[in-house]
Amino acid sequence: MSCHQLDEAWLKRHPLPAIAQGADKNSRGRVLVVGGAEFVPGALRLTGEAALRAGAGKLQMATVRSSALSLGVLLPEAAMIALPADEDGEIAPAAAEILKDRITACDTLVLGPGMSTGKGARAFIANLLDSLDFPGSLILDAAALVSLHDFDPSRWRVSKDVIFTPHHGEMAALSGLPIEEVDAKPAAIAAEMAARWSAVILLKGDISYLAKPDGQCLVYEGGCVGLGTGGSGDVLAGLIGGLASRGATALQSAAWGAWIHGKAGNILAQTIGEVGFLARELLPLIPTLIEQTLRAPGPAEDILP
Template sequence: MSCQQLDEAWLKRHPLPAIAQGADKNSRGRVLVVGGAEFVPGALRLTGEAALRAGAGKLQMATVRSSALSLGVLVPEAAMIALPADEEGEIAPAAAEILKARITSCDTLVLGPGMSSGKGARTFVANLLDSLDFPGSLILDAAALVSLRDFDPSRWRVKENVIFTPHYGEMAALSGLSVEEIKARPLAVAIEMASRWSAVILLKGDKSYVASPDGESLVYSDGCVGLGTGGSGDVLAGLIGGLAARGAPALRAAAWGAWVHGRAGRTLTKVIGEVGFLARELVPLIPEIIDGELQ
């Protein structure tokens, strides 16, 4: 099974939408990031800041009430939505009703960073997605993907501009396959899941595969080992969300996100070391890398 190489030549053939001089913050897209928990109160900082660094104009973040205030101070550019928590410190299932009205006023929803895959979190995601009819871009990451294992794809109402960002373990939970089966045929699994869910799949690994529902596929093989660090996936989800908010179609947002994320990691490898750089150190590099490719 063949696929295109995701490289600079592909990016030049598939540029990001231009941002006009004088464009205001609303025209650059409004992102809502939902996730986090009492156990990982700062995860959404990485996702939200990456969305803004990627060019989104406005940011809202929704997390458990105990973390919302401190996170809002940490990211003063964002508006905060405080959500109820369950006994495990995760977003409570009832929070879905609070968010449904908020979702209608955003262009991109990023769901899942910093959440666990516990029963309460799975119920919250199911409650939120079960009746979601959202015309914007939807990025599902981490626990939001694992939560879909009990969700019937026939109930999936969102059919366009959807991106899943699983690593191999999350893909195993989503697909019902073992990690070994996925590693044996990663591209085929990504294509199958893209068709099943009507979503662009970014399957993350040593080589990352991007697959669209119509069968178009890409492979990115120029990352680095240092990106395998806590919070790196949170940055990637926000980066993709920011690109989608500024108008990039789903396949393009996922592909550019994977490439920019990888380039940021390679840059830090040269400056800091092959391993040991932090996920938050990726974030400030995003604008310069994007601008460099747009020249």
């Protein structure tokens, strides 16, 4: 299938919505990030901070109670929701009821970063998504995607946008296909799953593919090997969520998120090393990259670190 190139020219043709001078934090959207576990207590910090760096006005994070206090201190800009954990240290299935009223008060929900694919985590995600009635943008990442294989999307009602951010292994689990088939036909499978789920799919890899339910496809080839590090996907999920909260469409959010994430990785590869930079080091680069790209600065190499 034919895919258009995701590059600066595409971004200039599809700019992010302008934020008016004097706009308050509520006008830039409220993001709720749900995930984490006792095993990875800091993962949600990466997702939450990325959402704020991308321009979200308000942030709430919901995670297991044992991590909530320290995470709130680590990221004092966020409000924290402490959830019960199961015996494996994952968010307990019953926690879904605690969140359903909170979700409706937000503009964007990012679900899955930092969670495992264990039985309890899958049950929590199923409970949360079952009959979900949400007026905003829904971004599903990591464990939330793996848990969807047997889920019927007609059981949720999301009135705005749905975005999936799988890597090839998660896409294999989501689609039920061997990973070798995903590797061989990434664009076609991304398009097929986008149509099946009525979602924008960002299939991450050395080359990333973005697919819309109507068959539109973009290909992004600007990443770098150093982005294959722990926490990098958590940053990307939050970045996309933050862009969605400030009014970008699903395709814009995923495309701008992929490009900014890749560009930040390339800057760190040049200034620190091809590998060895940390996911958290991507975060401070996000606002400048967004602003300079919106101002159409010229060649990518001219964007400042």
